[in-house]
Amino acid sequence: MMSNNLSYFDYAATTPVDQRVLDTMLPFFRENFGNPSSIHQYGQHAEGAVENARASIAHYLNCRPGEVIFTSGGTESDNLALRGVAFGMRQQRGSNHILIPPAEHHAVLRTAHHLAKYHSFDLEYLPVNEYGLTTANDVAERLRPTTAIVSVMYANNEIGTINPIAEIGAVCRNNGIPFHTDAVQAAAYLPVDCQSLNVDLLSLGSHKFYGPKGMGVLYVRKGVPFIPQQTGGSQEMGLRAGTSNLPYIAGFARAFELAHIERELRTEIVRPLRDRLIGRILEEIPQSQLTGHPHLRLPNHASFVFEGVNGNDLLMHLDLAGFACSSGSACKTGNPEPSEVLTTIGLSRDWALGSLRLTLGSESNLAQVDQLLECLPHIIQGLR
Amino acid sequence: MAGPRVVVAMSGGVDSSVAAALLVQQGYEVIGMMMRLWSEPGNEEQNRCCTPDALAQARRVAAQLNIPFYAVDARSVFYDAVVTNFISDYAQGLTPNPCINCNRKIRWSFLLQRALSIGAEFMATGHYVRLTKSEDGLIHLGKAVDLNKDQSYVLHVLTQAQLKHALFPLGEYTKPQVRQLARDFALPVAERAESQDLCFLGEGDYRAFLERTNPNIKNPGPILTSNGTRIGEHTGLSFYTIGQRKGIPVNSSVPLYVLHKDIQQNALIVGELAELGRNQLRAGEVNWIAGSAPIEAKRLAVKIRYKAQPVEGLVTPLQDQTALVQFDENLRDITPGQAAVFYDQDKVVGGGIILPELHV
Numbered sequence: 001m002m003s004n005n006l007s008y009f010d011y012a013a014t015t016p017v018d019q020r021v022l023d024t025m026l027p028f029f030r031e032n033f034g035n036p037s038s039i040h041q042y043g044q045h046a047e048g049a050v051e052n053a054r055a056s057i058a059h060y061l062n063c064r065p066g067e068v069i070f071t072s073g074g075t076e077s078d079n080l081a082l083r084g085v086a087f088g089m090r091q092q093r094g095s096n097h098i099l100i101p102p103a104e105h106h107a108v109l110r111t112a113h114h115l116a117k118y119h120s121f122d123l124e125y126l127p128v129n130e131y132g133l134t135t136a137n138d139v140a141e142r143l144r145p146t147t148a149i150v151s152v153m154y155a156n157n158e159i160g161t162i163n164p165i166a167e168i169g170a171v172c173r174n175n176g177i178p179f180h181t182d183a184v185q186a187a188a189y190l191p192v193d194c195q196s197l198n199v200d201l202l203s204l205g206s207h208k209f210y211g212p213k214g215m216g217v218l219y220v221r222k223g224v225p226f227i228p229q230q231t232g233g234s235q236e237m238g239l240r241a242g243t244s245n246l247p248y249i250a251g252f253a254r255a256f257e258l259a260h261i262e263r264e265l266r267t268e269i270v271r272p273l274r275d276r277l278i279g280r281i282l283e284e285i286p287q288s289q290l291t292g293h294p295h296l297r298l299p300n301h302a303s304f305v306f307e308g309v310n311g312n313d314l315l316m317h318l319d320l321a322g323f324a325c326s327s328g329s330a331c332k333t334g335n336p337e338p339s340e341v342l343t344t345i346g347l348s349r350d351w352a353l354g355s356l357r358l359t360l361g362s363e364s365n366l367a368q369v370d371q372l373l374e375c376l377p378h379i380i381q382g383l384r
Numbered sequence: 385m386a387g388p389r390v391v392v393a394m395s396g397g398v399d400s401s402v403a404a405a406l407l408v409q410q411g412y413e414v415i416g417m418m419m420r421l422w423s424e425p426g427n428e429e430q431n432r433c434c435t436p437d438a439l440a441q442a443r444r445v446a447a448q449l450n451i452p453f454y455a456v457d458a459r460s461v462f463y464d465a466v467v468t469n470f471i472s473d474y475a476q477g478l479t480p481n482p483c484i485n486c487n488r489k490i491r492w493s494f495l496l497q498r499a500l501s502i503g504a505e506f507m508a509t510g511h512y513v514r515l516t517k518s519e520d521g522l523i524h525l526g527k528a529v530d531l532n533k534d535q536s537y538v539l540h541v542l543t544q545a546q547l548k549h550a551l552f553p554l555g556e557y558t559k560p561q562v563r564q565l566a567r568d569f570a571l572p573v574a575e576r577a578e579s580q581d582l583c584f585l586g587e588g589d590y591r592a593f594l595e596r597t598n599p600n601i602k603n604p605g606p607i608l609t610s611n612g613t614r615i616g617e618h619t620g621l622s623f624y625t626i627g628q629r630k631g632i633p634v635n636s637s638v639p640l641y642v643l644h645k646d647i648q649q650n651a652l653i654v655g656e657l658a659e660l661g662r663n664q665l666r667a668g669e670v671n672w673i674a675g676s677a678p679i680e681a682k683r684l685a686v687k688i689r690y691k692a693q694p695v696e697g698l699v700t701p702l703q704d705q706t707a708l709v710q711f712d713e714n715l716r717d718i719t720p721g722q723a724a725v726f727y728d729q730d731k732v733v734g735g736g737i738i739l740p741e742l743h744v
Binding site (some may be wrong): 312313320382 | 415
């Protein structure tokens with residue numbers, strides 16, 4: 001077990017499972033354990049639970065249940081979206097062009113690289129501004145008749161910036177080009193209404209909002225050209241084979257429901273703490289800079305760079321001082337290379353190496369924040 | 385309240401894992417650190433002590449012991465301080481021991497600094513050596529109880545400033561006892577194989593590595609007898625070691641041995657067994673464990689290779705951190721680049737790197 005007096009500032013990496021979510025999941029391990037594909041009553045009960053979950057998620061996504069595909073997590077959802085649509089569009093329309101910003105999560109970025117390298121898709125990067133933001137105009141200028149898919153993340157995991165998804169989606173829709181958004185990081189705090197966001201595909205992972213790890217959803221708008229990537233049984237409307245992971249599906253649905261119902265409440269808790277972190281750190285620590293957009297950012301997300309500080313050392317010192325933080329993405333190998341996202345938004349190596357991401361959540365409180373604010377300037381001073 | 389904070393340099397192997405477990409048991413506040421060292425690109429999976437697998441094993445141990453654990457990137461500093469020296473030493477006809485360099489410049493410098501910077505009082509490793517403190521406050525580096533595993537040879541470079549922060553929990557144990565301790569602590573690495581090779585070479589051969597990293601290393605030249613007669617051609621001096629018999633590309637009715645490498649002439653000097661050996665050596669970069677050289681020459685037991693038996697010789701400290709060692713008889717494998725380590729009974733007095741001898 002972890003040390004008792006450790007404060008958790010890494011809710012963007014993952015969250016603990018909400019007790020109410022766990023309670024929803026447990027009966028599906030031993031009591032209602034049937035295979036939803038079976039004909040008998042065990043199977044019927046299980047299938048009922050899966051479809052209840054799907055209907056509930058569809059309700060909050062504002063889409064049809066048949067458009068909700070269960071996956072093994074956000075990464076699989078991103079993979080499935082890009083591969084499924086890229087190949088579908090190539091087959092149906094001969095499209096060959098992929099458009100993404102370079103600041104995407106690796107699940108999108110490396111999937112696009114893979115499609116370019118091994119399947120000869122033409123990968124083009126959208127520009128990002130100094131906040132890591134991509135505009136609808138950026139997309140409009142680069143869309144081609146042969147574009148197979150555009151993918152822009154809803155909110156950036158490393159720097160918290162929120163992209164204008166509805167506007168980008170409108171541009172794509174007007175041109176008849178499929179548009180995917182990776183909403184994995186955003187869904188804990190931002191509304192995910194697939195209609196008002198103008199998206200054709202949207203990825204979610206439940207462990208970012210107090211659901212279980214290893215559970216995701218991909219929304220796929222009906223009619224979007226799509227070729228399944230995992231073949232086998234005909235689960236998930238034939239779009240993603242494999243026995244339904246019932247306890248986790250139920251957990252996802254409950255966690256997503258709670259995220260929707262409690263969104264404002266949760267936001268009210270974290271936003272003032274985030275603002276306090278940003279204000280005090282920029283004020284009290286010399287040569288510090290906020291990364292990402294000053295206000296178009298996730299309400300629980302504060303990210304910084306400090307000039308001339310080794311980010312890995314900073315995390316180690318903070319951890320030993322009782323604060324579990326991140327440099328931006330969950331990498332533990334001690335890799336000294338600066339994050340691609342930070343260099344993409346124009347930070348020099350000497351700044352980009354000293355990154356710190358503080359993300360808040362259900363157990364965050366003012367005392368923890370103030371303890372961190374007390375400690376951080378000394379640690380940074382010591383490391384310079 | 386926890387005891388003093390100690391950083392354990394972990395490798396995912398049995399020794400450092402047991403060292404960490406013992407320190408936890410002794411009440412220290414233990415923090416694990418593991419260095420990622422440089423591997424030849426494409427060879428990373430074979431690096432015996434810092435592969436992703438080794439890192440995963442170390443994490444398992446740390447999690448079981450409930451200690452914080454951090455990976456520390458040391459790739460560029462290791463490359464600069466150890467690998468480039470390894471390559472250039474070979475190019476100069478030396479046969480280096482990179483582990484000594486690593487202990488001096490990486491483990492007990494770079495990593496120790498990291499440990500001290502997070503408020504640790506001590507750094508520990510899984511080396512088999514023993515430290516004792518005498519009444520005058522000096523710390524002495526002694527051989528391990530298990531003489532088969534004793535690693536005092538590679539740690540002769542430690543200074544008093546480093547030793548005062550050093551802990552070696554395994555020095556009192558034999559290797560079989562350490563394996564048993566690993567089982568008793570139920571450590572998942574109890575049955576892990578021993579690492580033997582140079583970590584950054586993986587399972588590869590150092591000659592092939594040198595050829596890949598330094599194209600100039602393949603530098604053919606004459607093979608000469610000790611009286612100067614040319615009897616063949618060698619492929620590059622770096623590929624031969626003093627005392628080597630096999631692999632000398634010369635037809636001869638009697639076995640020939642590498643006697644000497646003449647860098648100036650790029651010549652490999654070979655001869656019969658009777659010609660092999662010298663009765664003295666000169667060592668440079670000498671470190672005296674006590675912090676200063678003895679005032680006068682002293683008869684000490686001298687180890688000229690990691691696995692060599694100590695041989696008695698007269699050790700005379702000279703200027704510029706050098707020392708002269710005179711033996712009673714010829715020794716066959718005095719190899720420039722290797723360390724000569726001086727012992728007074730079980731204690732390391734000091735040691736240095738054997739210098740190339742000017743041939744006359």
